[in-house]
Amino acid sequence: xxDLQRLRNDLDAVVARLAERGYAFxxxxxxxLESARRQVIQESEALKAERNRVSDEVAQLKRAKxxxxxxxxxxxxxxxxxxxxxxxxxxxxxxxxxxxxxVPNAPHASVPNGRDEHANVEIKRWGxxxxxxxxxDHVDLGTSLGILDLDRASKLSGARxxxxxxxxxKLERALINFMLxxxxxxxxxxxxxxxxxxxxxxxxTGQLPKFEQDLFHVPHGDSKLYLIPTAEVPVTNLYRDEIxxxxxxxxxxxAFTPCFRSEAGSYGRDTRGIIRQHxxxxxxxxTFTTPEAAEAELERLTGxxxxxxxxxxxxxxxxxxxxxxxxxxxxxxYDLEVWLPSQATYREISSCSWFGDFQARRxxxxxxxxxxGKPQFLHTLNGSGLAVGRTWVAILENYQxxxxxxxxxxxxxxxLGGLEVIR
Numbered sequence: 001x002x003d004l005q006r007l008r009n010d011l012d013a014v015v016a017r018l019a020e021r022g023y024a025f026x027x028x029x030x031x032x033l034e035s036a037r038r039q040v041i042q043e044s045e046a047l048k049a050e051r052n053r054v055s056d057e058v059a060q061l062k063r064a065k066x067x068x069x070x071x072x073x074x075x076x077x078x079x080x081x082x083x084x085x086x087x088x089x090x091x092x093x094x095x096x097x098x099x100x101x102x103v104p105n106a107p108h109a110s111v112p113n114g115r116d117e118h119a120n121v122e123i124k125r126w127g128x129x130x131x132x133x134x135x136x137d138h139v140d141l142g143t144s145l146g147i148l149d150l151d152r153a154s155k156l157s158g159a160r161x162x163x164x165x166x167x168x169x170k171l172e173r174a175l176i177n178f179m180l181x182x183x184x185x186x187x188x189x190x191x192x193x194x195x196x197x198x199x200x201x202x203x204x205t206g207q208l209p210k211f212e213q214d215l216f217h218v219p220h221g222d223s224k225l226y227l228i229p230t231a232e233v234p235v236t237n238l239y240r241d242e243i244x245x246x247x248x249x250x251x252x253x254x255a256f257t258p259c260f261r262s263e264a265g266s267y268g269r270d271t272r273g274i275i276r277q278h279x280x281x282x283x284x285x286x287t288f289t290t291p292e293a294a295e296a297e298l299e300r301l302t303g304x305x306x307x308x309x310x311x312x313x314x315x316x317x318x319x320x321x322x323x324x325x326x327x328x329x330x331x332x333x334y335d336l337e338v339w340l341p342s343q344a345t346y347r348e349i350s351s352c353s354w355f356g357d358f359q360a361r362r363x364x365x366x367x368x369x370x371x372x373g374k375p376q377f378l379h380t381l382n383g384s385g386l387a388v389g390r391t392w393v394a395i396l397e398n399y400q401x402x403x404x405x406x407x408x409x410x411x412x413x414x415x416l417g418g419l420e421v422i423r
Contacts, residue, residue: 001100001361017106020113021323033099037092044085051078105358107323108332114322127315137342138393139273160278167422174415175388176256179283183385186304188254193234196225201237204363206329216260227260231284232382246369250289274389281388287381294379302334302352305385312409314394315339317346331356338394349390352383
């Protein structure tokens with residue numbers, strides 16, 4: 001959520017920056033809602049002052065043993081007015097917060113302006129693209145090796161699900177363990193979180209209310225729980241409504257979870273294979289830090305995700321997303337894209353984002369720089385370190401051999417009992 005003081009003090013600049021990401025800020029609606037909210041607050045404060053004044057007069061009359069019945073009646077009427085005004089105040093506040101909750105984050109000044117991915121800026125490339133004549137895609141490779149079964153997955157659950165078998169399942173598990181161990185060694189404390197979360201958690205990271213249609217949910221008592229679309233949600237909300245000590249920052253976590261996405265609006269995209277699924281695995285990196293250290297933390301976090309690709313010797317590139325291609329909550333994002341020989345292009349395998357205090361305001365995440373200092377909002381960051389399924393795809397395609405076998409990356413062999421080639 002945007003800083004209300006920033007909107008009040010620099011509305012023109014915020015509106016202009018939001019326009020650069022393709023969001024038309026409803027200036028009139030905002031001003032109308034804030035005016036209504038302020039008015040009801042002022043009326044409430046005036047009534048409270050009147051109530052206090054009448055109470056003082058009643059006390060004085062009683063001490064003087066004089067009749068105060070007329071003031072007591074006036075006090076009762078003020079109380080009734082205050083109850084009505086409290087309801088109006090809650091309604092005005094709810095409408096105002098609902099408006100703000102739908103407004104995306106304003107892009108950071110270092111983010112290039114642009115409408116879509118065509119305006120993204122390539123920052124660097126790493127690795128050598130393998131020379132493969134007539135490369136097969138991961139579906140043909142996995143199916144012929146007997147390690148990927150999409151037909152039986154469809155029988156079980158429908159489209160956009162997969163079954164991994166034998167060495168394919170072991171490769172997935174090896175990747176998870178490898179990523180967790182590497183990121184733990186890089187300073188991220190591993191956590192295991194619930195995979196079902198409440199609406200407050202989804203709101204805290206910005207999935208609700210805007211992206212409700214993209215989420216799976218299940219009934220839970222009188223409400224519902226949501227299946228997480230990424231570990232970002234439970235890990236970021238670990239410290240919701242808490243005040244952390246500045247000396248403990250930066251606080252870094254990594255978590256492996258399954259992720260669940262309905263992929264609403266993506267029909268027709270990546271329908272072949274396991275690049276875009278309803279259920280997939282991911283190792284997520286989440287950082288909580290101070291505003292001053294956050295920009296440098298984005299570079300560090302992105303580098304930690306890149307280190308996995310480099311250890312696996314997978315060619316990739318880093319791309320700085322433009323204003324029109326960033327996620328709702330982000331103020332700056334790097335995408336890491338891995339090379340896929342079958343498509344002869346780079347495809348996203350990790351997004352590393354800096355949210356500023358946008359999520360912290362929604363989740364009420366604060367810290368104290370000093371023991372008795374005033375609480376401030378944290379800055380949050382996260383990134384995939386990495387998306388496991390897409391890494392699995394990239395290994396099959398980049399390490400494929402002419403006979404249809406797949407060489408196992410050297411760093412993964414200890415996790416696979418020394419297996420060097422999948423045949």
